[in-house]
Amino acid sequence: MSTHTSRKEKRFLFTSESVAEGHSDKMCDQISDAVLDAHLSVDPDAKVACECVAKTGMILLCGEITSQAMVDYQQVVRETLKRIGYDDSSKGLDYKTCTVLVALEQQCEDINRAVFHGKSDDDIGAGDQGLMFGYATDETKECMPLTILLAHKLTAKIKALQRNGTWPWVKPDGKTQVTMEYKESNGAVEPIRVHTLVISVHHTPDITLQQIRKELMEKVVKEVIPEKYLDEGTIYHLLPSETFVDGGPKTDAGLTGRKIIVDTYGGWGAHGGGAFSGKDPSKVDRSAAYAARWVAKSLVKAGLCKRVLIQLSYAIGLSHPLAVSVFHYGTSDRSEEELLEIVQKNFDLRLGAIIRDKNMVSVQVHQPLRPHLLTGEALQDSEAARGAMPV
Helix, strand or coil, rough: CCCCCCCEEEEEEECCCEEECCCHHHHHHHHHHHHHHHCCCCCCCCCEEEEEEEEEEEEEEEEEEECCCCHHHHHHHHHHHHHCCEEEHHHHHHHHCCCHHHEEEECCHHHHHHHCCCCCCHCCCCCCCCCEEEECCCCCCCCCCCHHHHHHHHHHHHHHHHHHCCCCEEEEEEEEEEEEEEEEEEEEEEEEEECCCCEEECCCCCCCCHHHHHHHHHHHHHHHHHHHCCCCCCEECCCCCCCCCHHHHHHHHHHHHCCCCCCCCCCCCCCCCCCCCCCCCCHHHHHHHHHHHHHHHHHHHHHCCCCCEEEEEECCCCCCCCCCEEECCCCCCCCCHHHHHHHHHCCCEEEEHHHHCCCCHHHHCCCCCCCCCCHHHHHCCCCCCCCCCCC
């Protein structure tokens, strides 16, 4: 058993951000996942690696797909854009008139052979090499960092006010950012107060800056951020650009997979670099990242540590992970070697077993949840939810 030596308490600041579903990159994530869902709903064995690129008036789908499903890509793209709110060219994109280009090819046969040839469902090989991380912390009931949780909730609240008609002046794009002061003691972290809030909301030109800031403070900040974290020293940057009329792909090109930190832990823990969206479960970038989170959360919820980082690594065509590593930041009475032994005895981290145990080929498991605006409460219902880290 390891022993704790008390270290001096320290304070530090940490920042996480979230983006609205109409942010150019996040819009592309959703289109890629909509294409994936369309295939999995017909062919659960579909192999999908779909990327999306967006610019003014244009969507490009590219990648590799092998599937028995016949998918109307035009319809999938346009319905996704409509749901997000891109329904007028003044927003930079109109689902009714935008150009949709498709450059999709079959998955490479060499990859398919390496993953599936002569292997049972539980022993399929990984679709690529790579390293994935899972992180959990006891600072919230969801075991997610409070900075990213609050950033997501701020963004979700803005979208809710737009959808229910309270704020008709809100357009699809937007960002939030939360900086918190933390206390760290013996590796465990505790959020103390909100240091700085940043909210940038995409808006129509017929509302004043003063009104926007007032509405954001009263109907978003005070409704979302627990009062105990706000004090007279909290800094608010509400629409710091002072105007945000033009947004979306008109002002910034969009690309699938460019918001991987928003989709995970907001900068906490670590990231292996692989994106989630548009990838079927044979891609370990997605499946193994969810499995690593599953392991990390299980260790924290079991009271075995207060904070933990799990790393997994895989090679193409091999079913078992090459390595499993556990880092508990000194927050456990057990050694990291003991926690690793617990993980190895209780979790089957073969790719096929992950897909089986988390039911990852079922569209019904993940369809209600997208890689945008995902609050901790929403994610609790589906550990296998695709597009953002299960909590």
